[in-house]
Amino acid sequence: MAKIKIIKAGMLSTIQDLGRYGFQEFGMPVSGAMDHYSMKLANFLVGNNLNSAVIEATVIGPEIFFEADCYIAICGADMNAKLNNESVNMYQTISVKSGTTLKMGAVKDGFRTYIAFSGGIDVPLIMNSRSTYLRGKIGGHGGRQLIPKDELNLGKESSTITQKKIDEKFIPIWSENLVCRIIAGPEIHKFKLTGINTFLNSTYSISLESDRMGYRLNGERIAHRSSPDIISAGIAFGTIQVPGHGEPIIMMADHQTTGGYAKIANVISADLPYLAQMKQGDTIEFEEIKLEEAHELLQNQNKVFEGIK
Amino acid sequence: MNTYLPLGDSAFIVKFGEAISEETNAIISSYSKQLIKLDVKGIIELIPSYNEILVVYNPMEIDYKILVQLLKDLENTISINDSMERELIRIPVCYDEKFALDLDFVSEHTELSIKEIIRSHSEPNYLVYMLGFTPGFPYLGGMNKQLSSPRKVNPRTKVEVGSVGIADSQTGIYPIESPGGWQIIGKTPLKLYAPLSRENFLLKSGNFIKFYPIDIAEFEEIEWRVKQDKYTVKRELIPYNG
Numbered sequence: 001m002a003k004i005k006i007i008k009a010g011m012l013s014t015i016q017d018l019g020r021y022g023f024q025e026f027g028m029p030v031s032g033a034m035d036h037y038s039m040k041l042a043n044f045l046v047g048n049n050l051n052s053a054v055i056e057a058t059v060i061g062p063e064i065f066f067e068a069d070c071y072i073a074i075c076g077a078d079m080n081a082k083l084n085n086e087s088v089n090m091y092q093t094i095s096v097k098s099g100t101t102l103k104m105g106a107v108k109d110g111f112r113t114y115i116a117f118s119g120g121i122d123v124p125l126i127m128n129s130r131s132t133y134l135r136g137k138i139g140g141h142g143g144r145q146l147i148p149k150d151e152l153n154l155g156k157e158s159s160t161i162t163q164k165k166i167d168e169k170f171i172p173i174w175s176e177n178l179v180c181r182i183i184a185g186p187e188i189h190k191f192k193l194t195g196i197n198t199f200l201n202s203t204y205s206i207s208l209e210s211d212r213m214g215y216r217l218n219g220e221r222i223a224h225r226s227s228p229d230i231i232s233a234g235i236a237f238g239t240i241q242v243p244g245h246g247e248p249i250i251m252m253a254d255h256q257t258t259g260g261y262a263k264i265a266n267v268i269s270a271d272l273p274y275l276a277q278m279k280q281g282d283t284i285e286f287e288e289i290k291l292e293e294a295h296e297l298l299q300n301q302n303k304v305f306e307g308i309k
Numbered sequence: 310m311n312t313y314l315p316l317g318d319s320a321f322i323v324k325f326g327e328a329i330s331e332e333t334n335a336i337i338s339s340y341s342k343q344l345i346k347l348d349v350k351g352i353i354e355l356i357p358s359y360n361e362i363l364v365v366y367n368p369m370e371i372d373y374k375i376l377v378q379l380l381k382d383l384e385n386t387i388s389i390n391d392s393m394e395r396e397l398i399r400i401p402v403c404y405d406e407k408f409a410l411d412l413d414f415v416s417e418h419t420e421l422s423i424k425e426i427i428r429s430h431s432e433p434n435y436l437v438y439m440l441g442f443t444p445g446f447p448y449l450g451g452m453n454k455q456l457s458s459p460r461k462v463n464p465r466t467k468v469e470v471g472s473v474g475i476a477d478s479q480t481g482i483y484p485i486e487s488p489g490g491w492q493i494i495g496k497t498p499l500k501l502y503a504p505l506s507r508e509n510f511l512l513k514s515g516n517f518i519k520f521y522p523i524d525i526a527e528f529e530e531i532e533w534r535v536k537q538d539k540y541t542v543k544r545e546l547i548p549y550n551g
Contacts (some may be wrong), residue, residue, distance in 0.1 A: 024356045024365065026510040027440040027484075028503075136444060136485070138504045186314040186322055231329065232441060232448065234356030234363025236320045257356055258441030266317030269368075284367055294318035295368045302369060 002031065002068035002119065002154040006146050010104065012058040015121050015140035015152075016253075018051045020129035024257045030237065031131040034212060034253045034276035035112055036269075037301060038076035039165055042116035044305055045073035045093045047158035052120030053130035053144070057113045059279070061104025063148065064115075068098050070154060071118040071161055077110025077174065077277060093167040110174040110277040122134050134212065135254060158280030170304040174277040181289045181297075182240065182265035187230060190262035191242070195223035199264055204248065213254040215275070217284065221246030228262050235259045238275075250275065253271035270297040313377050316363060321373070323362045323380055323535065331436055331450070333360050335389045335549060338515035343383055351376070357514040358439045359448070366515065397434060397517045399543040400475050400482075400497050403528040404430075409495035415458045415475060415492050429453045430494065431520040434547070439514045445484030445502030447512050452480045464490030466501050471497045473520070495520075498532035499542065506538055517547065 006013075019032025022128070032055055033039035034294045055062065061079040074081050074090045080104045081088050088094055096102070104113070123130050132140025141150060172267050188196060204219035228244045235241070239251040241261040250267060251259070252275075265286065267275060278284070312324040323340070325333050337357050344355065344364075351371025356363040366376055404427045406412065416423050435449040443447075457478045465488060470476075470485045474491030483489060483502035497520075501511045512518065523531070534540040 021353050021365075023444075023509070024354055025440065025514060026512075027444045027446055028419060028510075029444075062429050073433060127509055136504070183315055183317050186316055205447070227374045231327075231359045232439070233322070233358040234316075234320075236316050236363070236365070256442060258358055258439065266315075266320075268318050290316060291315055291373060295373065298368060 002070055004117065004152050004154065005065040005067060006062055006148055006152070007065050007101070008063035009146045009148055009150075010057050010062040011060040013062045013214065014056050014132040014134065015053050015123055015130060015146070016132060017053045017130045019253070020127055020131050020139070023127050027257050028085075028127065029136070029254050029257060031133045031212075031254050032129070033114065034249055035076055035114065035157065035273040035274035037172065038112070039114040039116075040305060041091065041170075042073040042075040042114040043120075045075070045091070045164055045166070046071045046116050046118040047161035048116060048118065048120050050155040050305065052116065052155070053123060053205040054117070054121065055115045057104065057115065059111060060106050061113055063100045063104065066096050066098055066100045066102070068154070070096055072096055072102070073116045074113060075116075075166075076113040077107040079104040079107055079113050091171050093161070093163040093165075095163070104207045111279045112276055117154050118161055119155035121130050122153040122155040133254065166304065172273065175274065176278070176282040178271070178274055178278060178282070179287050180284045181268045181271050181277060181287050181294070183268060183291060183294060184265050184288050185263070187262040188264060190224055190228070190230065191264060192223040192225055196264070198222050199248070199286060200286055201223070202285070206280050206282050206284070207276055208280050210280060211254075211258075212252055214252050215250040215278075217248045217250065219247065222248065222264065224262065229260055230262050232258045232260045235263065236266060238269070238272055239263055240265045240267065252276070268294040268297060270294065272303045311381075313380060315373070318364060318368055321364045321366065321376060321380065323364060325360050325362075327360060329359045329438070329450075332389065334436060334438055334515060336387060337362055339387050339389060340383065340397075343387060344380075347379070347383075349376075349379065358441070394546040395515060395517055395549050397545050397547045398512065399520060399545075400499060400518050400520050401527065401531055402431070402495040402497050402520045403522040403525060404495040404524050405528075407525060408472070408528075410492045411461070411474075411492035412494050415456070415494055418458045419455055421455065426456060426494065427522055429456055431522055434517040434519050435480070437512050437514055437516040437518060440510070440512065443485055443487065445505075445510050445512070447481060447501070447518070449480055449518070452478060454478060456480070458492045461492060462489040464488055468493065469496065471501075472501065473497060488498050496528070498528050498535055499540075500535060511542060
């Protein structure tokens with residue numbers, strides 16, 4: 001069976017697929033890749049089902065030794081990847097021979113990188129998903145981040161892998177100052193008009209207290225009409241809650257399924273990958289768009305995958 | 310009349326008014342059941358809460374206008390009679406001082422004897438309004454008001470899994486070990502959240518639960534059987550009394 005070995009784990013490397021769906025009504029977070037777009041591009045390049053399990057590397061990438069031949073693809077943040085000390089390109093199918101070492105360094109831009117392996121990473125399905133839910137210590141490889149000496153099996157690769165390159169027009173350019181598009185609501189009535197103006201006209205920065213669960217933003221306080229509290233209700237990836245202190249928190253991949261603070265807006269799906277590629281200190285400005293436009297943008301982003309399941 | 314609001318581009322909120330009531334919960338349960346029966350392509354899952362259902366959908370598989378119309382049409386077909394029967398789950402709780410770390414405090418605060426507290430806590434059928442906060446955690450309604458007790462001034466850094474507690478006018482069970490400020494009055498050997506078992510979650514929105522007292526010996530016996538995945542949870546159907 002094809003195997004890879006972790007020599008160095010990097011800062012935070014976990015196994016993720018597109019998430020654990022079907023259990024949110026029980027309080028189970030979805031988890032999954034923070035940047036769905038880069039993750040799917042990587043799987044696409046190695047002939048995998050787009051939902052196959054990959055390694056999500058954060059800020060400093062892992063060092064991996066290959067004990068079998070396979071194909072890989074690296075998409076997301078540029079971590080200066082090298083195979084046996086020779087630079088390799090991102091956003092293309094790479095053939096790797098047994099005995100090779102992949103080395104990755106610190107991000108040059110972006111924040112998270114996805115390494116897909118032909119056949120996908122073969123770890124047990126926990127509640128229908130291979131995603132790691134770190135807080136709950138389940139999924140992925142033993143419910144935790146990867147550490148040196150971890151050995152991972154790969155699944156059976158597709159019989160029709162062709163070496164591909166992603167067209168330049170589909171390759172994202174990461175930004176440290178993002179204009180993040182949102183759909184307004186559903187509880188804008190809990191905010192003063194001045195508060196809503198503040199939200200749409202201020203520049204917020206990503207604080208240290210940001211992780212896979214959520215990004216706490218620093219910036220101008222957003223005024224509520226009275227209480228910031230609402231009756232607990234379901235929330236989503238990209239939901240922006242504003243607690244009493246007035247600074248927004250954006251729900252990310254490991255977000256809790258329900259929340260009790262007024263929701264001012266929700267980041268559009270097409271912009272979530274760009275958000276997932278940001279780090280502490282980067283800035284965000286919010287721009288409201290309509291639902292139709294958000295769906296159009298998402299459709300355009302997915303055009304690159306057209307024709308495959 | 311429900312309200313329909315988008316939560317971003319991949320979820321819609323169906324809002325059933327502002328009340329928190331057993332009736333609203335029955336309507337939500339009924340609505341969810343019917344929606345799931347329709348097996349709509351593009352609907353990924355539903356997250357029920359006190360007075361909303363969050364409909365998670367894939368906008369690339371279903372047009373949102375079609376989805377909203379479908380949700381609106383469904384509203385007219387719902388009647389509480391559809392969920393005439395509800396499921397009641399009996400939950401064994403050991404209120405022995407070994408597990409009931411704060412029972413003395415609750416007794417002092419409520420001015421009830423320990424016996425009275427146990428009787429009062431195990432008397433009602435509690436409604437599971439929703440699950441959230443952590444996997445398997447039930448938001449319960451129906452605790453007798455006389456048991457109300459404030460949270461601990463100094464929360465514990467570690468509350469054991471299965472601990473049964475009281476915080477203000479709420480009672481609940483810890484599905485996982487975590488820090489917590491609830492007054493702990495007992496422990497259940499049942500698992501509310503078992504990610505590696507056949508049955509992952511004990512409870513679901515719309516269920517009723519009833520606590521029943523057990524002694525330490527029975528606690529250990531059930532605990533052992535649960536570990537072997539050999540315990541069958543006592544579930545029964547009860548009529549819905551509008």
